[in-house]
């Protein structure tokens with residue numbers, strides 16, 4: 001089957017949106033179990049990402065830049081950095097990771113139950 005660049009880009013945008021929003025809601029002070037959950041999620045996300053070429057590149061990136069799972073700030077900064085690595089490879093503009101703060105809003109207000117946030 002032919003590659004469909006539009007569908008591939010659409011999947012990428014949707015995936016990054018979920019990825020960064022999840023980091024933005026990760027606890028500021030995670031328990032060991034929270035950090036393990038994030039570590040596992042990232043690893044499986046990289047393994048199961050539906051575009052095979054993307055997944056294998058991303059798995060290599062994870063080896064080079066191991067996930068930072070010790071706090072929300074660390075996780076969000078790390079995710080921004082690895083997305084920028086993908087941007088660089090695809091010759092896309094760099095995102096200023098200092099602006100990551102309020103950029104990803106889950107729209108869930110003060111729902112205290114979500115991800116322990």
Ligand code: FAD
Nearest residue numbers: 009012013015016020053054057058080081083084086095
């Ligand atoms: P996207 O890169 O999808 O970004 C969406 C929005 O996120 C941007 O408009 C911007 O507002 C914001 N953003 C940009 N950079 C950052 C950042 N560093 N941190 C936080 N927010 C940011 N496509 C391929 O063709 N080949 C690949 O190998 C490939 N690998 C991928 C691997 C993964 C894990 C993922 C999730 C996607 C991959 N993609 C790949 C898709 C690609 O990264 C883009 O999603 C797609 O090309 C659409 O690009 P876009 O310009 O709309 O912006």
